[in-house]
Amino acid sequence: MATTTNAGDGMNYAPQGKPNPVVQPGEFAFAAAHLDHGHIHGQCNGLVEAGAMLKTVYDPDPQKVAAFVQKFPGTRVARSIDEILDDPEIKLVAAAAVPCDRGPLGCRVMRAGKDYFTDKTPFTEFAQLEEARRVVAATKRKYMVYFSERLHVECAMHAGDLVHGGAIGRVIQVLGLGPHRIGDKASRPAWFYEKAKYGGILCDIGSHQVEQFLFFSGATDATVTQAAVGNFANPDTPELEDFGEASLLGDNGASNYIRVDWFTPRGLGTWGDGRTIILGTKGYIEMRKYIDVARSRVGDHLFLVDDQGENHIEVAGKVGFRFFGELILDCLNRTEKAMTQAHAFKAAELCLKAQAAARRIAG
């Protein structure tokens, strides 16, 4: 399960193994509910690969359910969310509802005694976050978030090991670029263009970036020092923010700049040239997460520069995604190895704060 690395020496990176099932077949059953965002497939893949049993699926739209069952054959179809919530065997509900519905759904799941694993962004309003904090305190259930741009990206998982192992010294600054491709605009659901439903670009895809800042820098809280959003080139969908940026200052003095947008050009070989650059007092790391432009369509490139030299570490296929197995064990053992509740909620809070602080600079 564990990935052991020589943190000071990227060239001799030596994974011990990829994630494997952490439980016996049938030991950990979960359900998938509300399939509004395609991330639900990644959420379920990760859990299944780690040994969880995908028992039941529910969505009000039969077409979404049919497509899901084709991808995950053998999954039982529930006629209502209550059927899932009433099933004592189901320990966790994975969901990718419309963003504005994620908070209320999670509270309902937790009140039914189950852990919740939602697609990001976890909330679109502060009140939802506060309610979830109350319900977590009352039920002792988990409100976990699929921050896929770290948890499901091997070079980001490896970067975490390097940084936390001291490979670049004290983290001074984390810079996150999260460009996304909008693609065929008509193929996206209506909620994608309604700000009250998706929450704004910093709240939505910005949440990945804020979470990474906290994780890589070790900050446990932060202040938003500037934020901006705009609609630069999508006047037909005026509530879509196609650009967003924010600066944060962590409680440990580390700073963060994040930039997100929907401007991936058609000519790029993947959906977005996601980058993270972590500057430390003893070196820096650059991740080219999904592509190495004009060089390779394989992702997971990690560049580590330290006092010893320049290293290009190709991480794809080497470290796997240990988050999912850790999450399963956290649910079974009531531990917080995969991610603490405080971390998930703080990332949620800060992306909401960045969104609230954002000045509108275009559109």
Add this chain to the structure above:
Amino acid sequence: MATTTNAGDGMNYAPQGKPNPVVQPGEFAFAAAHLDHGHIHGQCNGLVEAGAMLKTVYDPDPQKVAAFVQKFPGTRVARSIDEILDDPEIKLVAAAAVPCDRGPLGCRVMRAGKDYFTDKTPFTEFAQLEEARRVVAATKRKYMVYFSERLHVECAMHAGDLVHGGAIGRVIQVLGLGPHRIGDKASRPAWFYEKAKYGGILCDIGSHQVEQFLFFSGATDATVTQAAVGNFANPDTPELEDFGEASLLGDNGASNYIRVDWFTPRGLGTWGDGRTIILGTKGYIEMRKYIDVARSRVGDHLFLVDDQGENHIEVAGKVGFRFFGELILDCLNRTEKAMTQAHAFKAAELCLKAQAAARRIAG
């Protein structure tokens, strides 16, 4: 002289020629004065390659003068700055004084009827800038600045042609990373560690970045929306700011984030992994100015991604540095092709504003 490019098609980039002498031998004489920063060599190289005659040099330190004359043989040594200012043949004075002395020196040069070409940063205080504005207005002389990280970087010159030719649509955001190597700290002059003399990191090396933002985005003014500086790892030189960052919002809606530091690790093959990423509505450009980490120690890599595809353009040796010839002709013809006075002063003003606005986050 001119560089003609097919702006929409980076792969077919076709320079017409490198810069050549723009004047006859002896037609444009200049002097070098105050050799405190090594940039004076780049300033003089550029002018000499463009046909200017380096007639005279002055510095109070005979050792600096001797080293300079070895590099530029045949240069006459002046015994005082007045000897240069009194020479009617000398049209321009190139200088790299201690930053806090650059403004006053420039005013003296202009009052003597000559144009001035200073190393960046052009000023360390607002009052110096205001005085220079007054003297420019009164004398009609030029206060030009050697923003070397654009003017003496071929991929940056080429990026300007691409962006201004429309290759990436409307510029939304410019992101500039300017890491520098501090090297052997004892080998640097005392003024390097005295804030009143170097002006602070955003004022000093940040000036390159602010200038590039104005140039690439086309903004003619901007607001500083956040700024921070710190001393993260140099307690022995407490007035050295080893980290700085700032966000600017241009008067045209374009945004800018700049990050500068003195943390280039010993293992990097050059002094700094300078990057600029320009995001547009129709594509983006990334410059890897001085190195392509773990790939190539040759600099000037330009990556252009647009709707047609991903392009890696190796610019080194292909476009030259036309700024210097344009500057000579501007001085002779009283034009503003190389750089307008308004642009140089605005970049100076904004880096002073960023410095003034900066909160201290470490040290």
